[in-house]
Amino acid sequence: MGAPRRLLLVSNSTLRGGGYLGHCEQQVRRFLGQKVKRVLFIPYALHDRDAYAKTAREKFESLGYKLESIHESSDPVEAVRKSEAIFIGGGNTFRLLKALYDNSLLQEIRKRVLEDGIPYVGSSAGTNVATVSISTTNDMPIVYPPSLLALGLVPFNINPHYLDPDVNSTHMGETRAERILQYHEEPNTPPVLGLREGAMLLVEGDKATLQGVTGARLFLRGEKPTEHEPGTDFSFLLTDSNSQKP
Secondary structure, three states: OOOOOEEEEEOOOEOOOOOEOHHHHHHHHHHHOOOOOEEEEEOOOOOOHHHHHHHHHHHHHHOOOEEEEHHHOOOHHHHHHOOOOEEEOOOOHHHHHHHHHHOOOHHHHHHHHHHOOOOEEEEOHHHHOOOOEOOOOOOOOOOOOOOOEOOOOOOOEEEOOOOOOOOOOOOOOOOHHHHHHHHOOOOOOOOEEEEOOOEEEEEEOOEEEEEEOOOEEEEOOOOOOEEEOOOOEOHHHHHOOOOOOO
16 A cells, blocks of 8 residues: 555636736645655646746745756656656646657556655646546647546546536537536546636545635536535545546
8 A cells, every 4th residue: 555645636727816826825835845845847738848847937936846847858757756746737638648648657647646645736737637537628639649538546537617607698508517417428427526716626645625715516427516615525536436547
């Protein structure tokens, strides 16, 4: 049995009125603590990886951590093996997952997080790939990963940037809730946690707690969606039997 998993899964990188990771910097600092000195950043979700790494590096250095971007390493697998903590940021989830497959990193990240117990921070697309699959992402499939199965660090899916229906809108397309319900029309689909912007899920071992300034909506297949406020204990989701591994 490895060390307890430690995950901080954030809905969004930027919240209105604040800078990059500004709304969650206290949680990130508390989560990483003082033992972590270096954070491995995975910028694969955006095309301009240099600019993305610069933004992330400035933020993490302001929090007291050295940031190393995996795209600057000649051996991405070795970079993961030597990492003290991993941060995967937002962007296009399909591009991100394809790059993780292309660089043979899924199993390596899984081992570091689930067996070795290093901290994992995900934001937006980085939160999506931490779950069972990217089937509930909001992104367009601009590239084609070998599979939609992701890291499987938790046995359920998350929908970051979850949006509630606007009763005053004249938009006639499906709401986010309707799209998730359509996902659950398929058999053997795991729960989906709709994280509103400003919300995040802290996972420590077998305990999962909703944090942040907004709530979340939980979708269980065959059941009516339920509303949840910050502080909600979602530990029961970690024992779900629908977990799939890549």
